Amino acid sequence: MSENPRVPLLSLRQVSLRFGAVEALVGVDLDVHAHQVVALVGDNGAGKSTLAKVISGVLTPDSGLIEIDGEEQTIPSPSAAHALGIATVFQDLALCGNLDVTSNIFLGRELTDGALLDDGRMEQMARSILRDLTLRIPSVRTPLSELSAGQRQAVAIARTLIGSPRLVVLDEPTAALSVAQTAEVLTYIERLRDLGHGVILISHNMNDVRAVSDRIVVLRHGRNNGSFDADTASYESILAAITGATSQDNEMLKRMAALR
Amino acid sequence: MTAMAGLKDLFTRNLRQSGIFVAFVAIVGLFTILTDGVLLSPGNVTNIVLQYSYILILAIGMVIVIIGGHIDLSVGSVVALTGAVSAVVVIQNNGPWWLGVLAGLGVGFLVGIWQGFWVAYVGIPSFIVTLAGMLLFRGMTLQVLGNISLSPFPAEYQRIAGGFLNGFLGGEGIDVFTLVIGAIAVLGYAVSQYRTRLGRLKYQQVVESMPIFITKIVLVGLVGMAFTYQLARSRGLPIVLIILGVLVIAYTIVTTKTVFGRHVYAIGGNLSAAQLSGVKVKRVNFWIFVNMGMLAAVAGVVYSSRSNSAQPAAGNMFELDAIAACFIGGASTTGGVGRVTGAMVGGLIMAVMSNGMQLMGIDQSVQQMVKGLVLLLAVAFDIYNKRRAGAAR
Ligand SMILES: Nc1ncnc2c1ncn2[C@@H]1O[C@H](COP(=O)(O)OP(=O)(O)OP(=O)(O)O)[C@@H](O)[C@H]1O
Ligand SMILES: [Mg+2]
Numbered sequence: 001m002s003e004n005p006r007v008p009l010l011s012l013r014q015v016s017l018r019f020g021a022v023e024a025l026v027g028v029d030l031d032v033h034a035h036q037v038v039a040l041v042g043d044n045g046a047g048k049s050t051l052a053k054v055i056s057g058v059l060t061p062d063s064g065l066i067e068i069d070g071e072e073q074t075i076p077s078p079s080a081a082h083a084l085g086i087a088t089v090f091q092d093l094a095l096c097g098n099l100d101v102t103s104n105i106f107l108g109r110e111l112t113d114g115a116l117l118d119d120g121r122m123e124q125m126a127r128s129i130l131r132d133l134t135l136r137i138p139s140v141r142t143p144l145s146e147l148s149a150g151q152r153q154a155v156a157i158a159r160t161l162i163g164s165p166r167l168v169v170l171d172e173p174t175a176a177l178s179v180a181q182t183a184e185v186l187t188y189i190e191r192l193r194d195l196g197h198g199v200i201l202i203s204h205n206m207n208d209v210r211a212v213s214d215r216i217v218v219l220r221h222g223r224n225n226g227s228f229d230a231d232t233a234s235y236e237s238i239l240a241a242i243t244g245a246t247s248q249d250n251e252m253l254k255r256m257a258a259l260r
Numbered sequence: 261m262t263a264m265a266g267l268k269d270l271f272t273r274n275l276r277q278s279g280i281f282v283a284f285v286a287i288v289g290l291f292t293i294l295t296d297g298v299l300l301s302p303g304n305v306t307n308i309v310l311q312y313s314y315i316l317i318l319a320i321g322m323v324i325v326i327i328g329g330h331i332d333l334s335v336g337s338v339v340a341l342t343g344a345v346s347a348v349v350v351i352q353n354n355g356p357w358w359l360g361v362l363a364g365l366g367v368g369f370l371v372g373i374w375q376g377f378w379v380a381y382v383g384i385p386s387f388i389v390t391l392a393g394m395l396l397f398r399g400m401t402l403q404v405l406g407n408i409s410l411s412p413f414p415a416e417y418q419r420i421a422g423g424f425l426n427g428f429l430g431g432e433g434i435d436v437f438t439l440v441i442g443a444i445a446v447l448g449y450a451v452s453q454y455r456t457r458l459g460r461l462k463y464q465q466v467v468e469s470m471p472i473f474i475t476k477i478v479l480v481g482l483v484g485m486a487f488t489y490q491l492a493r494s495r496g497l498p499i500v501l502i503i504l505g506v507l508v509i510a511y512t513i514v515t516t517k518t519v520f521g522r523h524v525y526a527i528g529g530n531l532s533a534a535q536l537s538g539v540k541v542k543r544v545n546f547w548i549f550v551n552m553g554m555l556a557a558v559a560g561v562v563y564s565s566r567s568n569s570a571q572p573a574a575g576n577m578f579e580l581d582a583i584a585a586c587f588i589g590g591a592s593t594t595g596g597v598g599r600v601t602g603a604m605v606g607g608l609i610m611a612v613m614s615n616g617m618q619l620m621g622i623d624q625s626v627q628q629m630v631k632g633l634v635l636l637l638a639v640a641f642d643i644y645n646k647r648r649a650g651a652a653r
Pocket of ligand 2: 048049050
């Protein structure tokens with residue numbers, strides 16, 4: 001494991017990916033360091049989720065380079081990503097409604113005792129993880145189909161705590177959460193950073209983004225459209241990068257900034 | 261919790277699961293009355309086991325296929341093909357009985373690899389792949405048999421489906437050995453239930469109250485012992501029942517306690533979620549079909565042994581009986597839901613209905629209509645239950 005702070009944990013260089021005629025990603029660069037939260041923002045359809053799927057091994061880019069700790073890697077599958085220490089909460093959550101909370105948290109990385117599942121140990125761990133996150137779930141035996149949208153999101157986030165990942169990708173993790181639970185997740189993100197992990201946070205909520213991120217990277221039409229220091233950048237400049245607005249659209253930018 | 265409230269809770273909490281057992285008991289009761297008790301006579305109980313064992317064996321594989329969100333229409337043809345190959349080895353070429361069995365299982369394995377390849381790696385829907393397989397393997401059966409029936413099998417081969425274990429411990433008219441095995445099975449059931457209960461208590465989960473728990477065990481134990489007693493009064497323990505029992509236990513463990521089983525449920529429940537979570541979907545789908553091929557081969561060997569021949573038309577419509585058993589037994593048409601034990605009870609409901617109607621001399625045509633309606637009602641009941649559960653939230 002490289003502890004050199006100058007070598008990024010994750011580094012994407014000129015990553016491109018197309019779906020048929022749609023250019024979802026065009027020459028995208030992205031660096032994430034240890035101890036860093038990078039927010040990825042952009043309009044609907046900007047390619048944020050596509051980039052998250054590339055990093056988590058779901059999609060393979062047509063071209064470009066992925067480096068982890070400065071070493072070139074291919075991430076051919078979600079299990080390969082997990083082996084590299086990458087954990088992801090997908091925007092569509094990727095949970096099985098017919099399985100219970102424990103089974104969902106451990107899906108694809110079940111604990112076994114010999115040839116058989118170690119349900120007891122998985123349940124205990126699931127409980128302590130949910131307790132750590134102070135996420136309220138009726139019981140770890142409840143089928144996912146019986147949980148509310150926010151509770152499901154909590155389970156998806158709990159999944160990232162299995163196997164102590166080094167890079168956590170969160171695609172709109174707070175979209176369905178209450179104010180209290182959103183604060184809980186933001187605290188969790190800060191805790192991940194304090195532990196020395198890297199975090200990629202995808203969100204439309206500028207308040208959340210500004211609250212926890214160190215760097216804000218903007219995507220527009222699948223291309224890099226600016227990278228900002230979260231502490232110093234103004235709302236207007238970020239919004240301009242997201243919408244592609246020029247100075248003539250000042251009125252609209254002001255209105256959007258007021259909306260936040 | 262009072263005993264009555266506990267009972268009510270037990271039924272409502274898992275209506276679909278308990279509903280199927282209640283339906284089974286009701287159907288057995290109905291046909292016992294309609295046949296003046298012949299249904300539960302020693303000879304007939306034995307007969308039901310022998311006559312429907314191969315459907316139950318198919319249903320074990322089929323329920324896994326259905327949980328995974330697939331279907332297999334080819335199993336009837338695979339039963340015919342494996343029986344035919346086995347007959348060619350044993351009858352035409354005077355091979356030993358076990359070589360015939362191995363050849364049949366080998367064919368089932370290859371069939372499974374073939375269908376698993378197309379479903380898992382090429383991505384053709386199982387409905388199409390196995391519809392093609394149904395024709396393909398039926399045609400192969402005709403080729404292998406040269407359009408004629410082969411019979412009879414040697415005595416050892418016939419014992420697979422027609423043999424009994426008995427007399428090891430004596431007993432006048434009531435085989436003690438059979439009773440001992442039955443008692444061991446009931447005891448094993450009780451112990452495993454008790455251990456599950458202890459495990460749940462250890463992790464602070466809800467369990468039914470002690471009186472309810474004991475009532476449940478005693479009831480199941482009594483039914484089990486009554487069944488064994490009837491077998492013991494007849495010809496003893498059928499070998500095929502041992503095969504079936506081992507398969508049921510093994511596959512209950514596979515589906516509920518292994519990573520493979522968990523992944524089958526995940527794939528059937530939400531395919532893309534399973535994929536994103538790192539489940540090796542292709543590999544799991546492949547093995548689902550290899551497993552189905554193997555179990556179809558076991559059923560093929562048992563069926564050829566039972567009918568003491570290999571026929572071009574063997575196994576016709578078996579796929580439908582096996583599929584019906586799964587759905588009556590609570591499997592969901594959309595995948596992700598189902599149990600091996602449920603499929604077994606579903607299969608037994610079909611078996612008792614067919615057997616009861618045969619005993620009553622009801623015409624084949626009416627039998628088919630009744631079975632069709634029962635399947636329809638079972639699935640309608642399932643959907644009604646789901647809607648109600650959905651509305652309650
Ligand atoms: N599986 C797919 N097949 C074809 N096109 C796709 C697919 N997934 C995404 N796209 C296209 O790629 C582009 C980027 O989509 P993506 O989901 O990455 O956007 P996003 O930035 O996550 O948007 P949102 O904020 O709405 O979640 C869109 O134009 C979308 O239509
Ligand atoms: Mg998205």
